[in-house]
Amino acid sequence: MKTLTIEIKDDKVLKLLRNLENMQVLRILENRPQKVNQKLSEKFARSISKKTAVKLQKHLNEIRNEWERDIY
Structure with a gap:
């Protein structure tokens, strides 16, 4: 048994395949x-x-640095 992939270009062919x-x-x-x-x-x-990527990267670095500082 073989499996093939075919491209059907006409509905008549699909009907023929359905009959088969x-x-x-x-x-x-x-x-x-x-x-x-x-x-x-x-x-x-x-x-x-x-430009947006640079701004986003800058913002990410800023919020990461907030976690590293001591808050007392």
């Missing part, structure tokens, strides 16, 4: 889009401007 499936010559498997494992850094690269 009814004759139990083949089986149609609905193909779901596959998830692509992608790093978050690649997924969100360039999603914000360089």
Whole structure:
């Protein structure tokens, strides 16, 4: 048994394939889009401007430093 992926360009072909499936010559498997494992850094690269990224990084450093200071 082989599994093939085909692109159907005409509804008549789909009807033909359905008929072949009814004759139990083949089986149609609905193909779901596959998830692509992608790093978050690649997924969100360039999603914000360089200027915004610099401001965000500066703010993150400031709030991190607040945790390191002594509060009495």
